[in-house]
Amino acid sequence: MHKLLTDQPGEKMLLLGNEAIARGAFEAGVAVAATYPGTPSSEISLNLFQMSHESDFYFEYSTNEKVSLEVAAAAANSGVRSFCMMKHVGMNVAADAFMTLAYLGVKGGMVILSADDPFMFSSQNEQDNRYYGKFGGLPLVEPSSVAESKEMVKYAFELSEKLQEPVIFRTTTRINHSNGIVELGSITPPKTKGYIKKDPMNQVPVPAVSRNLHVKLLKNLKLAEEIAAQSEYNFIDGDGELGIICNGVSYGYAKDALKDLKLEDKVKILRIGFSNPLPASLIKDFLKGCTKVLIIEEGEPFMEEAVKAFAFEEKMELTIKGKDETLFSRLYEFDPVMVTKNIAAFFDIAYTPPEVPDLSNVPEIPQRPPNLCAGCSHRASFYIVKQAAQGMDTICPTDIGCYTLGFLPPLSMGDFLICMGASAGASCGFSAATDQKVIAFIGDSTFFHSGIAGLVNAVFNNHNLTLVILDNGTTAMTGHQPNPGVEMEKLGMEGYNRISIKSVVEALGVPKITVIKPFKVKKSIKAVKEALEFKGVSVIISEEVCTLYAKSLKTLKVRPFHITDKCKNHKTCINELACPAFFLKNDRVHIEPDLCVGCAVCAQICPENAILPLKNRE
């Protein structure tokens, strides 16, 4: 049995934040959960996916975040509890549905989880999604610890049902990817089926309907603010004339700082866990007893601007600071010493930060950037396209996935990236605005997510471009989640249909379609050359399963290669491919047999045919 299904209320478990959140949704009796995977949210859905096999609730990997939100919205409007989770930028994809769903509201509880990523550990931006709460006019809650996450998910479902509208649950990476001790609660069995009553005057937002719905939304916002003012998740610790207002992980850092600075009796903390709408009355009361208030929040000055406005409304004379060149930054994440230092500075308390060793005499340590795996089919595809495009003045838009790493030398295939699916759309723009040869790269999951629309556009407007679809049979980057092109039978799962990328591309009327097997290098280069020379839209589908995925499915046949005496040290292999299985010893290239899986791409490009399968391996 999956550990998160354990029916032992009171039992304590060490859980990852994302596990605690999945457990919280399960305890709350979630009936329908839908997602598109994205770090740092991915383990929530991974656990729910696994749990759903042994439980009554429905889970799906949807095509993209917008679809997942629509699935959850419909489920909640049928009267069951639904949960939809995504990384922060996924909210941008889902925003169209989100903004109007706010008007429609829900019947069963619906929680939308946004996993923000301050410092961009695994993201292209660090947008602060608390603004989606404000933008959509919906309640937003955010936990400060792993243990609190689980309880707060349950609270979010209840709040959603009370207000009859979705609730946003916002996390940051340090919640998602922290572990803490969590006490299991009792499990509410899900109400798995609901019923949707036809009510077009409330459910079909044509202008005349929407004008009423917006009134309802604003009324609800007022009610939400009253609830926020009473909420157990907005609370005050301590007492004194000095104040701190904080949210999320900053609360923990502030607590530890006050202890270190022995300020626990002098500074009070208002912890905001229900942060949209902000509880104006509670905050105003808090400010009244204070002479100085420090706002500690990662990201944007979301609370700070509001708190200053509240003070202005009340004509209060006190110092309120947060984002400031001498205090907190809008950049990156905070840490305990940074918070302690700023609290000490703001309240004029002596503090000596820990002494960091003088590292000036430490030699430069070689970087260890992530790299495409040994035997990764993307490396072969990039090499092939690069060879086929020799002599062309190219521009290579790329997309979001492992293959983004192809932008690094020596492959250097990836010149322009915006967001999921943008390789296809941006290619159309480069085709219109330049005479360069446009060669775009997109993965299978990203193609289904939002690349198809760009390709439709390319065909319709007759752009001149080549789209290379890197089909490795899984959503590799986030941990091998299924996508519409995946063979679910291989995962031992029935009841799914598989969508063939080639059939989709054919159906769109793409005039030139080429399928390559990237581990057949010479044949592929020839085929790709033809596709690149085609004027108009050409699509190359490069089909080879992800090595790590094959390993996990136990279908990978490992056959390591080695470099024989015939090697004349051209170093073409290492210089062109940079496979991590290569290493240099006494200026000669060697292959690490424990890493090499035997894709044989290097063997095919060696000018001396010096790379051969390693026989008689122990």
Added chain:
Amino acid sequence: MDVTRLIIVAVGGQGNLLSSRVLGEAALLAGIPVRMSEIHGMAQRGGVVESAIVFGDAASSIISDGCADVLVGFEPSETLRALNKCNKNTVVITNMTPLPPFTVAIGRGVYPDLDQLQTLVKEKTARLIAFDAVALAKEAGNVLAVNMVLLGALIQTGILPLTADQIKEAIRTKTKKAFVETNIKAVDLGAAAAAQD
């Protein structure tokens, strides 16, 4: 209770997260408050994995520069890279078997000299325990047990509020049955190595 801060650094695939998990489970068994944070951006693609583990009465789950009481490095150059987390009182435990990053293989960096590396760590911290954990893992019966060897060394120092028995209990109940014996042997070998150092 007092707060003890531990940083573990490793290369993706070295089993850092499992060793953190064992420590966390041992703390849970012992009734010691614990919070852990892990950063594993594309770890499967050969990147660095860092865990921060905070034992005792604190609310933070990450560790600022200069604040680690103990640093465990699974790879010597990663130990050196994490020196910013240490201070003059920090105890450092490191495996000495290098896993040179790919940048070195393609000539975009020079791997640090191992003797110099040890001198530098010693000069900036309270104590360095350095040994070949890979050899001991092999001796225990599984080259992948480097993480357990280092856990053994860590427990031997007595810095953590945990005992070897609690660690072994967590290994018995929370790791794969097939590896329990090897893992426990690895812990013992690591502890013996640290005792000699």
